[in-house]
Amino acid sequence: MSGYYLSILQGAGLTITVSLASLLVSIALGLLGATAKLSGRRPIVVLATTYTTLIRGVPDLVVMLLVFYGGTIGLNALMERLGSETTVDINPFFAGVLTIGFIYGAYMTETFRGAILSIPPGQMEAAWAFGMGRTQTFFRITLPQMVRYALPGFTNNWLVLIKTTALVSLIGLQEMTYLAKQASSATRSPFAFFLFTAALFLVYTSISLWALRRLSRRYSLGTRQVVH
Amino acid sequence: MNWDVIFEASSLALYAEGVLTTLGLLLSALAAGGLLALLMALGLTSRWQWLVKPIAAYTYVIRGTPLLIQVYLIYYGLGQLEWIQARWDEVWPWTYFKNPFFCAWLAFTLNTGGYTAEIIAGAIRETAAGEIEAAQAMGMSRWQMLRHIILPSALRRSLPAYSNEVVMLLQSTSVASAVPAMLDITAAASRIYSDFYLPFEAYLFAAGLYLVITFALVGLFRLAERRFLAYLAPRR
Numbered sequence: 001m002s003g004y005y006l007s008i009l010q011g012a013g014l015t016i017t018v019s020l021a022s023l024l025v026s027i028a029l030g031l032l033g034a035t036a037k038l039s040g041r042r043p044i045v046v047l048a049t050t051y052t053t054l055i056r057g058v059p060d061l062v063v064m065l066l067v068f069y070g071g072t073i074g075l076n077a078l079m080e081r082l083g084s085e086t087t088v089d090i091n092p093f094f095a096g097v098l099t100i101g102f103i104y105g106a107y108m109t110e111t112f113r114g115a116i117l118s119i120p121p122g123q124m125e126a127a128w129a130f131g132m133g134r135t136q137t138f139f140r141i142t143l144p145q146m147v148r149y150a151l152p153g154f155t156n157n158w159l160v161l162i163k164t165t166a167l168v169s170l171i172g173l174q175e176m177t178y179l180a181k182q183a184s185s186a187t188r189s190p191f192a193f194f195l196f197t198a199a200l201f202l203v204y205t206s207i208s209l210w211a212l213r214r215l216s217r218r219y220s221l222g223t224r225q226v227v228h
Numbered sequence: 229m230n231w232d233v234i235f236e237a238s239s240l241a242l243y244a245e246g247v248l249t250t251l252g253l254l255l256s257a258l259a260a261g262g263l264l265a266l267l268m269a270l271g272l273t274s275r276w277q278w279l280v281k282p283i284a285a286y287t288y289v290i291r292g293t294p295l296l297i298q299v300y301l302i303y304y305g306l307g308q309l310e311w312i313q314a315r316w317d318e319v320w321p322w323t324y325f326k327n328p329f330f331c332a333w334l335a336f337t338l339n340t341g342g343y344t345a346e347i348i349a350g351a352i353r354e355t356a357a358g359e360i361e362a363a364q365a366m367g368m369s370r371w372q373m374l375r376h377i378i379l380p381s382a383l384r385r386s387l388p389a390y391s392n393e394v395v396m397l398l399q400s401t402s403v404a405s406a407v408p409a410m411l412d413i414t415a416a417a418s419r420i421y422s423d424f425y426l427p428f429e430a431y432l433f434a435a436g437l438y439l440v441i442t443f444a445l446v447g448l449f450r451l452a453e454r455r456f457l458a459y460l461a462p463r464r
Contacts, residue, residue, distance in 0.1 A: 056395075057442035058435040059402035062414055066435065069427035159292075166294035170406060177297060184304060191305035198293040198301065205292040 004183035005196060011176040012200055018096055018175060019165045023158065025101025030108025035138075037113050048109065055106035060164050063103060068095040068171045096168035104161050111153035115146040148219040155212040159205050166201070176200060233424050234433050246416030247437060250401050253329070253412065257336035257401075258394065264337065265344030270374075272349040283345070290342030296403050298339055303331040303407050332404040340397050347389045351382035384456045391449035395442055402438075413437050 036048035055063070071090045079088060119142060127137040169178035180197040184190030233239060268287070271279045290298070306312055306325055315322035324330040355378050363373040405415035417434035421427045454461075 054439070057439040059399040059414065059438055061402040061405070062417070062431055062435050062438065065414070065418065065421075066427065066431040069421060070431060073425075073427055163294040166296040167403070169296070177294070177300075180297075181300065181304075184300075190300065191309060194297055194301045194305050198289075198297045201294055201297065202289060202292045 004187065004193065008176055008179045008183065008193065008197060011174060011179040014175040015165055018168060019162050021097045022100035022104065022161060025097060026104035026108045029101065029105025030112045033105060033109030034112035034116055037109065038116060052106040052109050055103050060103050061167050061170065064096065064099040064167060064171060067099045068092065071095060092168060092171045092173040095171060096173055100161060100164055104157055107157045111150050111157060112146065115150035116142060118149040119145050151212065151216045151219060158208060162205055162208065229429060230426055231429055233426060234429050239420055242416045242419060243437065245411055246413040250412040253332060253336060253401050253404060254398055256333055257340055257397065260337040261340035261344060264341035265348055268341065268345035269348035269352060272345060273352045287342040287346050290339055295339055295400050296406060299332060299335040299403060299407060302335045303328065328407045328409045332407050332410055340393065343393050344390065347386045347393060348382060351386040352378060355381055387449065387453050387457060395445055398441060398445065
C-alpha cells in the first residue's frame, strides 16, 4: 500500500517538470505576443489577437487531444510524403508541455501587455534620449519594471497552469494524477489516493503562492505605499 | 482532411447530444453553484470568525487543487466508501451517486461555488463606504441594508469577474469527458475520433462548438453589463 504512495510522490517530480517547462514556453510566447500586440503593425496585431481570442475560447483538454492525436497523424502523413518508412509517435511529455505552454502563452500575452502599458512612457522616452536601441530599452528598462505590474496576473496564471498539468494524465503521461488513478484501480481504494494527490497539489500551489508574494514584495520596494 | 464523416447525420447527432450535455451540466452547475456561492460569500463577509474560517479554508482547497482530481474524488472516491455503497441501491439521496451526470454536476457545483464565493465576497467588501453610511442614516436594519443596498450593488459589480468564471467553467466541463459514460462535446469528439480515426476533424469541430458557445456567453454578459452596470459606465 505504501508503495503506491511512494510512486505518486515520485510522480510529483514529473508534475513539477511539466509545469516549469510549460511555464518557460508560455513566458516566451507571452513576451512575443505582448510585443506583437503593441507593435502597432496591423497584420501582426491581427495575428496575435486571433491567437489569444481562439485559445481562450477552446478548452485546454480539447487543444491537448488535438495536438496529441492530431499531431501524431499529421507528422506521420508528413513523413510518408517525404518518403520515409518509419512511423513516429508524439511523446505525451512534449505534447503536454507544448499545448499547456501554447495555451498559457495566450494568457501571459494579456498579462504582459497590461504590464508594459502600465510603465510610464517617460521611462522609455528617457532611454531613447540616452541613445538606447529598441532591444536595449526592452531588456534594461521595460523588462525589469514590468515584472512588478505583471506579478499579480502572472501568479494567477501560474496557479491555473499547475492545476492544468493534471490533464496530461489523460494523454498518458505518468505524473501524479495518472499514478493515483492507476493505484486506485489496482487497490480499489481510490479515495485515499486522490485525497493524497490533491494534498500534494495544494502544497505545490501554496508554496508557489508564498514565494510569489515574497517576490512581489521585493519588486515593489521602490514604490510608495500608502498606509491606511 | 475528411469532413464528410463529421457532417454525416449520425456524427452530428452525437455532437448535438454532446452540446446538450455540456450546456445542461454548465447551467445546472451554475445555478446550484451560484446559490452556494452567495451563501458562502455572506459567510465570508460576516463578523463571525467561526463561520469565516471554515469557508475560507474550503475555497482555498477548492481553488488550490485540480478540477480533474475533484471529479475523480467524487466519482471514484465516494463510490468506494462502504457507507455510501450500503445505501446507494435504495436510500435516497445516495442513489444519485450511481449516476455519472450527478457526480460530475456535484464536482462542478462545488468547484464553481468556491470560485464564485470569493468573487462575490470581494465585491461585498469593496462596497463604497458612503453607500453603507447612507443606508445607516436612513435607519435601515442590517438585513434591510444587505437586501436593498449591499447585495444589489455587489452582485452587479461582480458581473465582469463572474463572466470570466462562467467562460472558465464552460471550458472546464470538457473535464467531465474523463468520467466514463458522460457524453459531453469532448467525449463525442473522442468517440468520433476512435470510430473513424480522424483526430483533426473530430477535435477541431468540437473546438468550433466551444468557440461558438463561448462567444454567445460573452455576448450575453456584455448585454447584461450594459444593462446592470450602466450607472458605472463613463458618461457620454
